[in-house]
Amino acid sequence: MELTKRYQPADVEAKNYRFWEEGDFFRASVGVVRKVPFSIVIPPPNVTGRLHMGHALNNTLQDVVIRYHRMLGDEACWFPGTDHAGIATQNVVEKDLARQGTTRHELGRDAFVARVWDWKAKYGSEIIDQLKALGCSCDWSRLRFTLDEGLSKAVRHVFVRLYEDGLVYRGEYLVNWCPRCRTALSDLEVDHQDEDGALYFLRYPLEKGGHLTIATTRPETMLGDTAIAVHPGDERHNGLIGSYAILPILGRRLPIVGSEAVDPEFGTGTLKVTPGHDPVDFEIGRKEGLESINILNGDGTLNAAAGPFQGMEREAARKAVLERLQADGALERIEPYRHSVGHCERCDAVVEPLLSTQWFARMKPLADKAIAAVKDGRIQFVPERWTKLYFDWLENIRDWCISRQLWWGHRIPVWYGPDGREFVAETEAEASVRADEHYGRSVELRQDEDVLDTWFSSWLWPFSVMGWPEETDDLKAFFPTSFLLTGFDILFFWVSRMVMASLYFTGEVPFRTVYITPLFVDERGQKMSKSKGNSVDPIDLIGEYGADALRLAMARTTGKGRTVRMPWGDLTEGRNFLNKIWNMARFILMHLGDERPELPCEVTRFEDRYILRRLSETTEIVRKNLEEYSFHLAVEALYAFTWHDVCDWYVEMAKPRLAAGDDKVRGLLCHLLREMTKLLHPFVPFITEEIWQALGEDPRSVCVAEYPCARPQNPDPGDAWAMSMFQGMTGGLRSVRAEWNVPASVELRAIVKADPEGALRPVLERLRECSGMTGPVRMETSSDAQAPKGSARVVLHDLEMYVPLAGVIDLDAEKTRIQKELAAVNAELARAEAKLGNEQFLARAPEDVVEKERAKREELRKKQDRLEANLRSLGG
RNA sequence: GGGCGAGUAGCUCAGCUGGGAGAGCAUCCGGCUUACAUCCGGAAGGUCGCAGGUUCGAGUCCUGUCUUGCCCACCA
Numbered sequence: 046m047e048l049t050k051r052y053q054p055a056d057v058e059a060k061n062y063r064f065w066e067e068g069d070f071f072r073a074s075v076g077v078v079r080k081v082p083f084s085i086v087i088p089p090p091n092v093t094g095r096l097h098m099g100h101a102l103n104n105t106l107q108d109v110v111i112r113y114h115r116m117l118g119d120e121a122c123w124f125p126g127t128d129h130a131g132i133a134t135q136n137v138v139e140k141d142l143a144r145q146g147t148t149r150h151e152l153g154r155d156a157f158v159a160r161v162w163d164w165k166a167k168y169g170s171e172i173i174d175q176l177k178a179l180g181c182s183c184d185w186s187r188l189r190f191t192l193d194e195g196l197s198k199a200v201r202h203v204f205v206r207l208y209e210d211g212l213v214y215r216g217e218y219l220v221n222w223c224p225r226c227r228t229a230l231s232d233l234e235v236d237h238q239d240e241d242g243a244l245y246f247l248r249y250p251l252e253k254g255g256h257l258t259i260a261t262t263r264p265e266t267m268l269g270d271t272a273i274a275v276h277p278g279d280e281r282h283n284g285l286i287g288s289y290a291i292l293p294i295l296g297r298r299l300p301i302v303g304s305e306a307v308d309p310e311f312g313t314g315t316l317k318v319t320p321g322h323d324p325v326d327f328e329i330g331r332k333e334g335l336e337s338i339n340i341l342n343g344d345g346t347l348n349a350a351a352g353p354f355q356g357m358e359r360e361a362a363r364k365a366v367l368e369r370l371q372a373d374g375a376l377e378r379i380e381p382y383r384h385s386v387g388h389c390e391r392c393d394a395v396v397e398p399l400l401s402t403q404w405f406a407r408m409k410p411l412a413d414k415a416i417a418a419v420k421d422g423r424i425q426f427v428p429e430r431w432t433k434l435y436f437d438w439l440e441n442i443r444d445w446c447i448s449r450q451l452w453w454g455h456r457i458p459v460w461y462g463p464d465g466r467e468f469v470a471e472t473e474a475e476a477s478v479r480a481d482e483h484y485g486r487s488v489e490l491r492q493d494e495d496v497l498d499t500w501f502s503s504w505l506w507p508f509s510v511m512g513w514p515e516e517t518d519d520l521k522a523f524f525p526t527s528f529l530l531t532g533f534d535i536l537f538f539w540v541s542r543m544v545m546a547s548l549y550f551t552g553e554v555p556f557r558t559v560y561i562t563p564l565f566v567d568e569r570g571q572k573m574s575k576s577k578g579n580s581v582d583p584i585d586l587i588g589e590y591g592a593d594a595l596r597l598a599m600a601r602t603t604g605k606g607r608t609v610r611m612p613w614g615d616l617t618e619g620r621n622f623l624n625k626i627w628n629m630a631r632f633i634l635m636h637l638g639d640e641r642p643e644l645p646c647e648v649t650r651f652e653d654r655y656i657l658r659r660l661s662e663t664t665e666i667v668r669k670n671l672e673e674y675s676f677h678l679a680v681e682a683l684y685a686f687t688w689h690d691v692c693d694w695y696v697e698m699a700k701p702r703l704a705a706g707d708d709k710v711r712g713l714l715c716h717l718l719r720e721m722t723k724l725l726h727p728f729v730p731f732i733t734e735e736i737w738q739a740l741g742e743d744p745r746s747v748c749v750a751e752y753p754c755a756r757p758q759n760p761d762p763g764d765a766w767a768m769s770m771f772q773g774m775t776g777g778l779r780s781v782r783a784e785w786n787v788p789a790s791v792e793l794r795a796i797v798k799a800d801p802e803g804a805l806r807p808v809l810e811r812l813r814e815c816s817g818m819t820g821p822v823r824m825e826t827s828s829d830a831q832a833p834k835g836s837a838r839v840v841l842h843d844l845e846m847y848v849p850l851a852g853v854i855d856l857d858a859e860k861t862r863i864q865k866e867l868a869a870v871n872a873e874l875a876r877a878e879a880k881l882g883n884e885q886f887l888a889r890a891p892e893d894v895v896e897k898e899r900a901k902r903e904e905l906r907k908k909q910d911r912l913e914a915n916l917r918s919l920g921g
Numbered sequence: 922g923g924g925c926g927a928g929u930a931g932c933u934c935a936g937c938u939g940g941g942a943g944a945g946c947a948u949c950c951g952g953c954u955u956a957c958a959u960c961c962g963g964a965a966g967g968u969c970g971c972a973g974g975u976u977c978g979a980g981u982c983c984u985g986u987c988u989u990g991c992c993c994a995c996c997a
Contacts, residue, residue: 431925605935630956
């Protein structure tokens with residue numbers, strides 16, 4: 046197979062993904078006894094969504110993990126799927142309807158839901174294709190959707206079970222209400238933002254004369270006031286408890302009550318109590334048995350309870366109420382005030398606390414088990430710090446409002462009889478049978494209009510995708526899953542709830558390890574989002590840099606903190622690295638021709654042994670970091686080994702041998718290429734597949750090849766020494782050339798002061814052989830060499846070299862250079878000697894550290910001697 | 922009001938359980954050396970936010986502090 050000069054990702058990616066799909070390499074089997082199961086469920090992306098950077102990150106990392114385990118020989122299964130994303134998807138389709146000049150209400154429920162299904166049919170595969178473009182090796186035969194029949198059944202089953210266990214209930218409570226979406230929201234779906242507002246001081250006349258001044262940020266809610274509260278310990282006002290005030294405008298009689306909830310320091314120390322529109326007031330109202338008045342309609346306009354303001358929008362009503370109060374002399378003053386305002390997570394509308402009848406799930410009993418599972422180590426968070434947040438949330442958990450006044454989602458499996466009695470069942474037929482039994486006759490049932498919160502299906506995902514509540518083979522083989530990876534933004538929404546659901550319904554943890562990724566932010570540290578216009582489309586990045594380059598950049602974000610900025614530099618670097626890999630492969634394959642030589646059994650050259658040892662070390666580092674999910678460290682190790690050890694040094698050293706037809710070096714290069722291709726594969730699957738196929742030794746895919754194991758090499762310290770001498774001398778000669786502008790074509794004379802027959806011999810041989818790395822050099826070696834006049838000096842701790850450059854070299858400059866080097870050595874030596882002169886250090890530091898320090902001192906002393914001698918001979 | 926993260930070379934960031942400060946980009950100099958100019962070689966660049974403390978030894982651990990970002994919380 047011919048490889049192009051440059052790596053061209055687009056063709057390679059499309060071709061190889063097709064190859065994998067046709068080969069069915071990602072499909073997992075059940076009942077393979079000898080294999081260890083390893084499973085991951087994907088955090089299901091919104092079915093009509095598009096891939097964003099968070100997805101790119103999450104799915105890259107999941108794919109690295111699953112590919113690694115597949116290559117380890119595990120029965121690796123990555124369960125893919127999509128989420129119906131109730132409110133998000135409904136909003137998208139509603140926006141589309143708005144463009145067409147209609148609304149869902151005009152369409153009606155059934156027609157609207159049909160429209161959403163159409164939408165899903167049209168756009169639902171886009172995100173899947175995008176995951177494929179990223180290289181994700183999901184088992185597509187197991188693709189699921191949260192509204193699939195099987196998963197819907199799980200949802201109904203769970204609802205009924207919770208109902209029967211007394212853990213779901215229906216009731217009228219104050220909930221977060223989005224007037225734009227016209228639905229209730231859970232606490233988690235409300236985003237709080239600090240905004241500039243005002244504190245309005247209103248005068249409420251007292252029945253017995255005089256008045257009270259009360260501060261509020263939402264003056265229009267006064268229409269729903271049913272009391273006034275003061276702190277019982279507040280001497281200014283506590284005499285009023287038990288008396289009455291009169292509500293301005295409406296003239297309602299308001300009892301004045303005492304409540305610990307009132308902060309005497311705030312405002313005037315008096316609180317208007319609006320149980321229908323404020324959570325604190327709602328609690329006071331319950332305690333005091335106050336009436337709750339709802340002044341709002343579902344769409345945010347004011348209702349009949351608002352009297353003269355009926356029909357107005359919220360903002361207009363606020364203005365109108367203030368004007369009226371002003372006119373009545375009841376508006377004392379206005380102060381600017383910054384406070385937190387709740388917004389709908391999905392449409393950004395200001396959320397209103399609203400009294401309404403909803404379904405709730407009691408979470409406390411489930412939360413206790415979920416806390417225990419992490420406390421006793423059955424589930425582990427990576428990074429570990431997230432456990433604290435997990436505990437904090439679960440320990441303070443509140444009931445979950447699970448009903449939504451939407452049309453897109455799982456309809457609540459509750460049917461009402463003619464008298465409003467609830468029949469909770471998994472199917473209408475079942476409910477009907479029970480209803481008929483109850484009434485003793487055939488009755489008409491009406492199903493609850495609401496649907497369930499979209500997370501009510503997501504929290505079952507790890508087992509519902511495997512067919513639960515049926516006892517399926519997949520469940521037996523792959524549940525609990527091995528690993529979950531997601532961003533911290535859905536730690537509460539999803540992760541905690543999955544743990545709760547799984548423990549409650551299956552008795553098992555849903556996963557053993559949870560890896561929490563950072564979140565992408567823009568240059569200014571702002572969260573990336575489409576609405577802010579600061580998001581980056583990963584598909585564009587794939588087009589520009591290639592999927593493998595994007596994956597490398599993603600893998601390298603993992604060392605960071607809670608947030609990461611767009612890694613533009615890593616993308617370029619990744620693309621360059623791939624080109625490097627590509628050309629290395631091209632070079633090696635070119636020299637292999639049609640042969641695929643094996644690794645020679647006997648390896649005598651130091652650079653061969655050295656590179657094999659480095660390969661082994663690198664393999665070990667990569668495996669270790671993959672086990673620990675330190676993806677960035679694995680990539681760094683691969684990068685350094687490939688680029689520096691192999692390409693910069695080993696391949697360069699191999700060139701003269703290749704020219705001379707040395708078969709051993711070809712065997713070694715072939716081995717290196719084979720091993721590196723496998724090592725790199727989980728991170729950069731496309732390019733490695735292409736190289737694997739070009740190698741052509743295994744007709745199957747590299748994705749099912751065996752992941753390399755570190756082969757312990759005989760640690761011959763002589764190899765490392767020889768290599769460092771070689772690198773030092775090569776570097777020294779290159780420096781001399783650069784420093785004195787000696788063109789690469791001009792031959793240098795190098796006089797090496799060393800025993801030509803000693804340990805340095807192979808190094809000198811190699812240096813002669815590899816003149817391509819330094820430019821032409823005529824080398825002379827003797828133990829008692831003297832520096833000719835006008836020589837540049839290369840000083841290493843175990844040898845020195847003189848490069849005669851009379852007429853070219855500026856001796857003062859060379860002297861300065863040596864002096865600078867000497868100063869650095871002296872400083873280091875002083876530190877080492879101070880350490881070794883410190884008895885405490887000798888007594889307390891571990892032996893190997895002391896030994897290392899001694900060796901270092903010896904090296905530095907040798908180098909110091911040589912530098913000083915050279916300086917003297919330079920006339921310093 | 923709590924909690925968490927980040928502050929290391931001009932920039933973006935590595936630096937695991939404490940033991941000789943690193944990479945890439947950018948800068949400067951020199952190279953189209955037939956794998957690669959998405960390249961090769963050379964150089965320059967840092968009191969590791971600040972102040973204490975523990976330790977023979979701190980970028981790494983502890984305390985405090987500053988800057989910055991985020992999350993949670995019923996302050997009208």
